[in-house]
Amino acid sequence: DAKTTQPTSMDCAEGRAANLPCNHSTISGNEYVYWYRQIHSQGPQYIIHGLKNNETNEMASLIITEDRKSSTLILPHATLRDTAVYYCIVRVPGDYGQNFVFGPGTRLSVLP
């Protein structure tokens, strides 16, 4: 089973920041937080990952709380093309035999 919980769905106005929360209260010290998204039935797309420091890349920012029990993915200026299901996954990186366990994710709808 997935070790994370996320809201089932969220709406966001186009051009506004989308803040997607994730709870991972049982995260282990060596587990990273990964975010992926899936647009329609396409393959999951990697967004960002981090351990404990906040991370930013060209797609998004990841804010992880100090106790690492929760995190927030931020899409700073959401567009209609960001409408997708967003998955928060915890995993030990470099453990290549370990698969990703997907939960149901959050369905983000960006509204015009």
Added chain:
Amino acid sequence: EPEVTQTPSHQVTQMGQEVILRCVPISNHLYFYWYRQILGQKVEFLVSFYNNEISEKSEIFDDQFSVERPDGSNFTLKIRSTKLEDSAMYFCATVGADTQYFGPGTRLTVL
């Protein structure tokens, strides 16, 4: 940017027939995975593969399924005798820089 590719994009088959789904991993990636997603459901892990052998498999990956890397480039998933419930999207993934990269998927429809 290198990508994982999969063929075919859509496969229609009759129940009981064998199907082979193909994946071309990102070059120099060594770990490969297959996942499936039944319409409207979660993405589910099937199997991981490294150094020409299975590393891990889920309970979904029964004797009807097999994987191989026949020619050093393609990575294939074979379903020996398809069932209606095998209808799903099948995704190949490879690992690089601690991250899994997924292919676009093959939609398998079993009639």
